[in-house]
Amino acid sequence: MPESRDRLSRPNDVAEAYARRRRTAERFGILPDESESDRTPFRWGSTPLTGGVSGQQIGLTQFNGRTTIRGGVTGKGLFGTTGTAYRHGGRSQNTPPSHGGGGIRRGRGGRTASQSVLPAWYPRTPLGDITHIVRAIERRRERLGESDGLTLGVPTPIRMYQDTADQDPSHSGAHLEHESLVTPKPKLAYKSFKPSNLGKAPLTFADLANRNSGDSEFITPQKRLLNSIDIIEKVVMQELNNLKRTPTAKKAEREKRVRTLMSMRIDDWRGIKSRLPPSPYALPIIGHLHLLAPIPHQALHKLSITYGPIFRFFLGSVPCLAVSSPELAKDFLRTYEASYLDRPRNATTVYLTYGSKDFMFAPFGPYWKLMKKLVMSDLLNGKTLDLLLPLRQDETNWFLHSLSQKAKHGKAVDVKGELMKLTNNVISRMLMSERCSEDENEADDMRKLVPEISEITGKFNLADYIWFLKNLDLQGYGKRVKEIHRRFDQLMERIISEHEDERTKKGNNEVRDLLDILLNISEDETMEMKLTKENIKAFILNLFVAGTDTSALTIEWALAELINHPRIMKKAVEEIDQVVGKNRLLEESDIPNLPYLQAIVKEALRLHPTAPMILRTSTEDCTVGGYLIPAQTLVFVNVWALGRDPQNWDDPLEFSPERFEGSQVDVRGQHFHMLPFGSGRRMCPGTSLAMQVAQVTLGVMVQCFEWKAGEKGDMAQVDMEEGHGITLPRANPLICVPVARLDSIIPSM
Numbered sequence: 001m002p003e004s005r006d007r008l009s010r011p012n013d014v015a016e017a018y019a020r021r022r023r024t025a026e027r028f029g030i031l032p033d034e035s036e037s038d039r040t041p042f043r044w045g046s047t048p049l050t051g052g053v054s055g056q057q058i059g060l061t062q063f064n065g066r067t068t069i070r071g072g073v074t075g076k077g078l079f080g081t082t083g084t085a086y087r088h089g090g091r092s093q094n095t096p097p098s099h100g101g102g103g104i105r106r107g108r109g110g111r112t113a114s115q116s117v118l119p120a121w122y123p124r125t126p127l128g129d130i131t132h133i134v135r136a137i138e139r140r141r142e143r144l145g146e147s148d149g150l151t152l153g154v155p156t157p158i159r160m161y162q163d164t165a166d167q168d169p170s171h172s173g174a175h176l177e178h179e180s181l182v183t184p185k186p187k188l189a190y191k192s193f194k195p196s197n198l199g200k201a202p203l204t205f206a207d208l209a210n211r212n213s214g215d216s217e218f219i220t221p222q223k224r225l226l227n228s229i230d231i232i233e234k235v236v237m238q239e240l241n242n243l244k245r246t247p248t249a250k251k252a253e254r255e256k257r258v259r260t261l262m263s264m265r266i267d268d269w270r271g272i273k274s275r276l277p278p279s280p281y282a283l284p285i286i287g288h289l290h291l292l293a294p295i296p297h298q299a300l301h302k303l304s305i306t307y308g309p310i311f312r313f314f315l316g317s318v319p320c321l322a323v324s325s326p327e328l329a330k331d332f333l334r335t336y337e338a339s340y341l342d343r344p345r346n347a348t349t350v351y352l353t354y355g356s357k358d359f360m361f362a363p364f365g366p367y368w369k370l371m372k373k374l375v376m377s378d379l380l381n382g383k384t385l386d387l388l389l390p391l392r393q394d395e396t397n398w399f400l401h402s403l404s405q406k407a408k409h410g411k412a413v414d415v416k417g418e419l420m421k422l423t424n425n426v427i428s429r430m431l432m433s434e435r436c437s438e439d440e441n442e443a444d445d446m447r448k449l450v451p452e453i454s455e456i457t458g459k460f461n462l463a464d465y466i467w468f469l470k471n472l473d474l475q476g477y478g479k480r481v482k483e484i485h486r487r488f489d490q491l492m493e494r495i496i497s498e499h500e501d502e503r504t505k506k507g508n509n510e511v512r513d514l515l516d517i518l519l520n521i522s523e524d525e526t527m528e529m530k531l532t533k534e535n536i537k538a539f540i541l542n543l544f545v546a547g548t549d550t551s552a553l554t555i556e557w558a559l560a561e562l563i564n565h566p567r568i569m570k571k572a573v574e575e576i577d578q579v580v581g582k583n584r585l586l587e588e589s590d591i592p593n594l595p596y597l598q599a600i601v602k603e604a605l606r607l608h609p610t611a612p613m614i615l616r617t618s619t620e621d622c623t624v625g626g627y628l629i630p631a632q633t634l635v636f637v638n639v640w641a642l643g644r645d646p647q648n649w650d651d652p653l654e655f656s657p658e659r660f661e662g663s664q665v666d667v668r669g670q671h672f673h674m675l676p677f678g679s680g681r682r683m684c685p686g687t688s689l690a691m692q693v694a695q696v697t698l699g700v701m702v703q704c705f706e707w708k709a710g711e712k713g714d715m716a717q718v719d720m721e722e723g724h725g726i727t728l729p730r731a732n733p734l735i736c737v738p739v740a741r742l743d744s745i746i747p748s749m
């Protein structure tokens, strides 16, 4: 701080001078009626004076007779003098004002021409100390005032000092008169000044001024000066105590204490423990890992019935939190969002994403913000999606063509397998103008890679949670992850170098797909942050993993529900026939006119959210729902449980798209009892794309085919059991025989 530098840069010999003069004065009996012990020195001890050097506190500590101003100078004697020489009109701050405006007339033991009470021999610096004390109080007030709401203006207390000084220029308060105090520049001050509290000190200074002027005829100037100092000391100490007792100060103090305790992770401190969310009994070493089997979101939902909508659990030694009410979800994802913008990372995700160089697991910071800007303005925004519409239509035609071939031969299909081809091809063509299934080997690789990555990312790797297993690959996941990563990297290297060759050949930066946009950005020297090849690869991995499995599974669950609910299936087909007719294929532009189809997809996402839990990590201690949530807690918002909560939904387990008819409830993170795409800044950026693909694909599937469940098409119902994995797969694949309904409208490829 400039002030402290100023102090440090000036050698402080004034205290020494004062002590020397004082000894001389005592020798000559100038201070006969007072002993050192009678006076009340400024004993700051450990009492911090705020607003000082550290920006937090000025601490004047008496230590071995030396009074130290932290960050400032060290001076001997009672007052840690600063030696700061404030200048005003060419004279020192502590110098009594002279009539001539510059020079000072002094006489030994006499008064200056300005009628100052100070004898000429008396050092001016102690008054400088008072100035600093007063300034420290002001600064402390300002800082305390920050939480009350601050505004620009002139601090009222300073005005009062000025008034006081105006009343009696000869008293010590007059010496506070220097440029920075009496004519303060606009600075932070209280919005509303509370005289009850803040006005006390200045008024008491005014009292002091009056008292001094009244007494002045009976006591010596020296005595008067020391009395003044004593009174000022008392006033200052009283003021400091008052400040310490203000509700704001108390709150700040309490919060600081809590933060300290929380950072020590001392759960056993009763006071803290009672404010932590409830928790089931934990086993040593593994914590609650055993309670999360076999399917974590279901297990957490069951536990929430006993422990409530917010409870703590431990994965090994890692503290976690399960949240399953809309109100609390809102708190975590909106109200206190700033503390929950990071995602938990584990060894698998870090390794697969080239050391968190991706977008999905990137910590909230400049890189994530840059990528988010790119995603929203260039990669997945409405305009780019419109541009890529023909490509999606083309892929839908390929998908229908493939199903039609199976239908012609009465063959059963693995619905998820077919859907994965579609969603992989859509993402792959949008990203890099390549169909996954064109080259059989490569197609195989990408199509196999994505579910493998989803599966391995969803596994609980003990090495992540039990510290002494950190370097042991007991479950063999480490080896598998390395192999998957090698295959993915090889594939990406080939695709990127093909793109680069193509660009060099053409000699321009023509944009064909999202990879071209990313390569252009990576070559742009003016970008605030360089996008590396690893960033590009990791981002592509994100889009494949986040965008293909989730969309395919949503459509699969929705079709399974329609098969089990023939009435709803019939109603959906009727709506499509009515709106689109039987002579053409349903298109994306028809969706706004198909509310029942939209409702079916929403209902499927409510009961079968393919990202069943939103995962975040707390970056700082925070109080949510009345509970203390320490930093570095993994937060699991149980979207699956929210969608099935009887307090939020009538007949929650019933598949009933009608509940969304005429309802405003949406999937875009505004309704916290339905969060299939998350909410807030880290909400899914692929929501629009996912909804378009899901609605159109399900629409054309029921428009063009009837669906008979089972290998032979003879099952009336399908099971709805959930399997393992991070993206809510079915336990048993949906196998159906498609029977052509409107074969004539399926384009031949």
Ligand code: HEM
Pocket (backbone or CB within 6 Å): 359, 360, 361, 427, 542, 543, 546, 547, 548, 550, 551, 554, 609, 610, 611, 613, 614, 615, 675, 676, 677, 678, 679, 680, 681, 682, 683, 684, 685, 686, 687, 689, 690, 691, 694
């Ligand atoms: C039905 C399909 C989908 C579902 C259910 C889904 C769901 C989600 C959810 C719940 C999140 C976490 C949100 C949060 O933390 O608040 C997420 C994040 C993400 N999703 Fe999706 N998603 C789907 C499709 C897509 C698609 C098609 C893409 C892109 C092509 C995509 C890309 C991403 C990315 C990149 C993130 C990470 C965002 C970030 O961390 O800032 N998702 N998704």
